[in-house]
Amino acid sequence: MESLQIPPVDLRLLTPLLIVVGWASALLLIDVFFVPNGRKKITGYLAMAGLAVAGLAGIPLWNVSGSTFSGMLVLDRYSLALTWIFLIAGALSIAVALDYLPRHEIEQGEYYPLIMFAVGGMILMAQSADLITLFLGIELLSITLYILTGFAYPRVASEEAGIKYLVLGAFAAGFFVYGIALIFGATGTTSLAGIADYLSRQPFAPQDETLFLVGASLVLIGFGFKIALVPFHMWTPDVYEGSPTPVAAFMSVGTKGAALAALLRVTLAMEAARDFWLPLLAVLAAATMIIGNLGALGQSNLKRMLAYSSIGHAGYILLGIMVAAERGAEAFLFYMLAYTLTNLGAFGVLIALEQRGEAAWSIDDFAGLYQRRPMLAVAMALFMFSLAGVPPTAGFMGKFFVFTAAYAGGLGWLVLIGVITSAIAAYYYLRVVVKMFMQEPVRDVRPELTRGLNTEILIAGVATLILGLLPTPIVLLVEQSLVALGG
């Protein structure tokens, strides 16, 4: 009998991931035993410190690339760049929660380690070069999010959001696993490099091909749920609306970003089957851009509006993924960063205005904000213009990169849909600006700006402007972020 071979493991390649997950585990215990009730902010600061350390630990890895665990996990600049984006998203989501949680009387120390676990799941997804590890990442992320969406217990809306997300998430996971099984049945491997290798050896038996295509479609549907692509987007507005706002903010950039990042790697692996998935993704992207933005038009609840807007943005990002080889991967990374900062900033303003114990989020509460809190209104206007893609903001640059990549990749018609939906989107983003600057207050809303929130909005706002005016350094960085498939 052959002895079991333990493949060599290079843990160095997983440093940020290990730090995040390890710190989160330790923090759970620290929180229970050492942090007194009512001072749970300490846990939050510790969590942010952990994320920062993980980010710093990633810097020396910039020139390192390789794979480990038999090629199931890879480290490349692509995953490292994403890791940083995710760490930023996690840290900002913690920053906005520091005062939100006590204000809504749902302060539990677990919130912060849970966010860290979710970030860990996202990093795992970005580093996965195997469908199995990818699934592990998705589940790690999803399970923590099931808890987080229902975190505002006993608010019914929050529980409803948690259950809804759980049911649909489990459903999606089913699709995903079944898809993996079928792909394994067809190709005999779950590793992305193995799949790419298999696909390049055309032709293969017809029954295998059918099996593979069905499997790939099921995986795609699983991704569709996680990214909230139309028509798998139905859960998004409800879940965002019900979740605690910092969680919704985190989900709007985190889940989406990680799933899109993984999708990019999977589509690269299936490059040989491009003729199969490109039309599918193109239709999904078109539908997502159109339905997402049209859906946002009618919303008078700002949280729901941002939910629909985030659906629309996933459509734009998908453009970059479809043409990953034509600089699409770079465009995707830039867009992801720009969108993360802008959207978290917008949610930050939302949180500042959120009154205790309220679930409904009327756009009317923004009326006359400029007269009460001019800087807050200016920041929100900046985020809205950035989401709409008006220069000189990060959002415009992101759209420009994505559209250029897509156009060069031969997807001109999708670019056309992209700009037309952008024009539609301008309408509802502008509505917020109009409310804030040009109308009188409707009711008494007292924005609460605490230090954590202030810092978060400031960072997001400055970054949104800088990315829009001088994107060169970041573009240079993402330019070098080549995607590896592992081996």
Added chain:
Amino acid sequence: MDNFPILSLILWLPALGALGLLLVPRENAELARRVALIVALLTFLVSLALPFGYNAAPGDATTMHFVENLPWLPMFGASYSLGIDGVSLWLVLLTTFLLPIVILSTWDSVHTQVRNFQILMLLLATAMIGVFISLDLLLFYIFWEFTLIPMTLLIGIWGGSNRIYAARKFFLYTFSGSVLMLVAIIGLYVLHRDALAASQPGYAGSFNFSTILANLRSGALQLDTTVERLLFGAFFLAFAIKVPLWPFHTWLPDAHVEAPTAGSVILAGVLLKLGSYGLIRFNLSLFPEASRWAAPAVAILAVIGIIYGAIVAFAQSDMKKLVAYSSVSHMGFIVLGIFALNPEGVSGAILQSINHGLSTGALFLIVGVLYERRHTRDMAEYGGIWKVMPIYAGITLLVALSSAGLPGLNGFIGEYTIMQGAFLAPELSWPFLSFAVLGVVLAAVYLLRMYQNVFMGDLRNLKNQELSDLNLRELATLTALCVPIIALGLYPAFAFGPMQASVGETLAGIVTAVAGR
């Protein structure tokens, strides 16, 4: 002095001023106005160096002058590149000239949140100057789109009763028009990159206007007819909405009427010129074949605009609306001149852009003067104003006649040259000319009718008896506007001079196309 970045200085001075204004306490309106005025005057003074240094600047008459070039997004070939030629020279000067006038007018017309008004106005100035001097298509687009934000806020915060509707309409109209231009810019960039990458592998592409133009003319980049027409159309739509050309004009009356006086002046004076400038700079140069193809159709729209604007202006009782519709009519002239596709027409269009900026800007200020005193713009409320405000009436007469195209004043030169261009254009010729002449006649009719109703006759309305004549500030702004109105009418060669070579260069592609058929 050769390498002194004078264009950057002119471009960023207002923006720096806007930043500086943030330090001024919000309540201190007087200080904010003064700081803004000083910044604007400084910008104007610096910009005076442009016409005087133009001929001395390096480069021959057909190329760009005062060029600055810094890498910005090298991986895309986008750069921070600025430069002006005879087409943009006067438009830049018009902007910097109107800016202090507009700011001076805020003493009388803006009374709330004065500091923020000045900040937005200065930011708007930077954006507009940026549009005129950007030689990089991406940079151009960024400035182009950025003009929307301050202008929308200016209308929406300081405007009249229906300001929110007007602001929203303005933003959405122009934004929708521009997004297709973004696709066209991207498309042009990709086509250009791919065409050149065939001979230079690894070519990163370029957004530089001069580079793309040179490669188009040398044949290194060839566009097939359909693609050229689509690109032309996408650019055209953005510019036509901005001009605005009939039937894309409906945002204009709303925006003009609701905007505060200073906003209307800058809107009519400069913002509309972004459209005519774009048509000349991009559509004519880059897509000569498509321009020739579209010229008759566009000219028909322009002529409809001339007549329609004039007739609707005639029917107005609100003076501001009248001036707004007269803009539609006058901008029709400019588009007609551009699509005459000959040096006469295009030079006339550029000059008329300046003239319209001066005359219509002055008209909006004039309407503002009465509005500030009586808070109504209804002509029926006035009559016989000449008796109480003689200086005001005199200046108004001069401006109205300039707008109507009286020989000896600037409007005549522009309209005459445009009509000459239209007549000489083989595709247009006398039918278009006759409609243009009709437009001139109608302009005299509606402007003089307004003059008659407001200024002549007896002082019927007793409320008008106490009206005070222009104060010093108003006198200063209006007199300042009258100087170029007269000067351009008497000695237009000063303006036409630097224009000739650049217009010839712009039309080079079209002339070749004519010769080649």
